[in-house]
Amino acid sequence: MKILVVKTSSLGDLLQIFPTISYLKERGDTIDWVVEKRFEELACAHPDINNVIPIDSKAWPKRLLALRQMPCYDLVIDLQGNCKSGLVTFLSKAKQKIGFTLKTCAEWPNALATNKRYPLNLSMTASEGYLQVVKDHFRDTQAFVYRGTELKLNDPVPEVSSDAFMICSGSAWSSKQLSPSAWKKIEAALNAPIFEIAANQRLPLAVWQALMCKVKGVIALDSAALHLCATTNIPSFSIFGPSNPHVYKPKGDHHHSFWGSCPFNKQFERRCPILRTCTAPCTKQIDEDALIRALNQWLIAISKN
Numbered sequence: 001m002k003i004l005v006v007k008t009s010s011l012g013d014l015l016q017i018f019p020t021i022s023y024l025k026e027r028g029d030t031i032d033w034v035v036e037k038r039f040e041e042l043a044c045a046h047p048d049i050n051n052v053i054p055i056d057s058k059a060w061p062k063r064l065l066a067l068r069q070m071p072c073y074d075l076v077i078d079l080q081g082n083c084k085s086g087l088v089t090f091l092s093k094a095k096q097k098i099g100f101t102l103k104t105c106a107e108w109p110n111a112l113a114t115n116k117r118y119p120l121n122l123s124m125t126a127s128e129g130y131l132q133v134v135k136d137h138f139r140d141t142q143a144f145v146y147r148g149t150e151l152k153l154n155d156p157v158p159e160v161s162s163d164a165f166m167i168c169s170g171s172a173w174s175s176k177q178l179s180p181s182a183w184k185k186i187e188a189a190l191n192a193p194i195f196e197i198a199a200n201q202r203l204p205l206a207v208w209q210a211l212m213c214k215v216k217g218v219i220a221l222d223s224a225a226l227h228l229c230a231t232t233n234i235p236s237f238s239i240f241g242p243s244n245p246h247v248y249k250p251k252g253d254h255h256h257s258f259w260g261s262c263p264f265n266k267q268f269e270r271r272c273p274i275l276r277t278c279t280a281p282c283t284k285q286i287d288e289d290a291l292i293r294a295l296n297q298w299l300i301a302i303s304k305n
Contacts, residue, residue, distance in 0.1 A: 001029045004070070006088050007079040008036045008055065012248075014043075015227035016127040017079055019146035020134050021048050026144075032073070034088050045151040045206045057084050067091040077137075078114060079130050081105035086113035098137050122269055125247055127230070149231045151206035158211065164193035166215045168225030170201075176221050176241050179284045182291060186219060189292050189299070197225065217302055219295075221283065222248055230255075235302045237295055241282030242272035254305065256298035260286035 003024060007017050014035065024031050025048040035043045037054040044052050053070065068091055078089040078099035089097050090113040099105060099114035104122070111117060118136045121129045131144065160166075167186070171177050187194055195215060197208065209228055212218055217235040220226040222243050229236045230250035238249055238257045245257040247270045260283050266272050272282075 001027075001074045002032075002071075003029045004032045004034065004053075004073040004076045004092055004094065005079065006034045006076060006085045006092075008034060008057070008085055008088070009039060009080075011039060011042070011224040012227040013080075013126070014039055015224065015231060017130050018046075018149045018231050019127050019144070020077075020079070020131045021046065022146055022149060023131055023134065023144050024048075027138075032071075034085075042151075042205050045154075045204075046149065047152055048149070055088065077134060078110065079133070081110050081120070082107040083109050086110035089113040098133070100133065122247075125249070125251060128251070148233055151209050151231075153206045153210060155204050155207050157207055157214075160195050160211055160214045161193045162214060162216065164195045164215045165190050166195045166197065166212060166218045168197045168218065168220040168223065170198065170225070171221045171223045176223070176243075176283055178221060178239055178286075179288075182284075182286070182288045185288055185292050186295060189295050190219075192216070217298075226250065235298070235305075237298045239283055239286070239291065241286070242275045244268065244270055254302055256294065256301065258286070258291050258294040260291075 007014055021031060030050045031048060032051040032053060033043045033049050034053045034055060037056045040052055040054040043049055067088060070092055073092065073094040076089055076092045076094040076097040078085050081100045086109055089099065096116055097114045098116040098118065099110060101117045101119045102108055102111045104120035105111055116137060118133045121132055124132060169183060205228065209232060212229055212232050212234050215234065217237065218229045219237045220229065222238060222240045226236060226238045235254035236250055238245065240257055240259045245259050249255055249257045262272065262282060263285055266274065
């Protein structure tokens with residue numbers, strides 16, 4: 001079956017559909033991927049993708065005719081669920097176009113572009129939810145175990161000690177950032193060589209992933225770094241604030257997390273409803289001693305494996 005996957009952004013969300021791509025590949029399907037141009041590097045590095053179709057959403061009113069020139073597909077899967085992805089899905093050529101239900105898509109007009117709609121299970125992790133939508137379409141009740149994805153390397157990988165921990169301190173959201181004092185306490189608790197990926201550091205994603213596979217563990221915020229780690233078998237310790245670790249933390253006993261409390265006592269199932277507008281330093285106000293206790297528990301757990 002020839003399938004077009006429409007998942008355009010953002011980086012962390014793109015990494016969360018890797019299990020779905022692996023599932024489709026295991027079925028024997030041929031997979032093309034529509035993605036925002038700035039994330040083309042990631043899609044091209046994925047070993048299971050046949051063809052990458054980059055789009056520039058800022059310039060795409062001029063490119064609508066180009067979208068109409070896409071080949072015919074047996075199935076289009078819209079895993080973005082917003083208006084822009086809905087337009088791509090609408091313009092694509094396929095008899096079956098699957099996506100989320102009206103109540104679970106990010107922007108309700110998206111549902112007008114699909115003819116097979118399935119609920120996104122909000123109680124699952126994000127990656128499990130995407131996968132379940134596709135499995136529901138194929139009426140597949142068998143368990144699928146995701147074993148990771150090794151991105152294609154085109155660049156050399158720096159040397160790093162196997163005893164080192166990788167710290168990924170960057171986040172695009174100020175409410176997810178951690179205080180410098182907390183990072184210093186984390187480094188002291190690790191008591192090991194540190195390989196830090198700074199917020200402004202730019203590495204090819206395949207190189208970044210390969211570096212992760214060389215270290216003992218990854219410490220990250222709720223960010224693309226964490227979701228990249230989830231494509232490997234490397235343990236992670238993640239720090240959450242305005243998002244729910246039960247939804248966005250990688251699965252597995254070797255993945256631990258710490259969840260700070262909202263200063264406004266907001267309750268949410270997935271992400272804080274005011275995440276995009278709130279300026280409260282959620283993770284900067286966390287209990288640093290409790291954070292270090294959770295980190296030490298993770299260190300003990302991974303030392304036993």
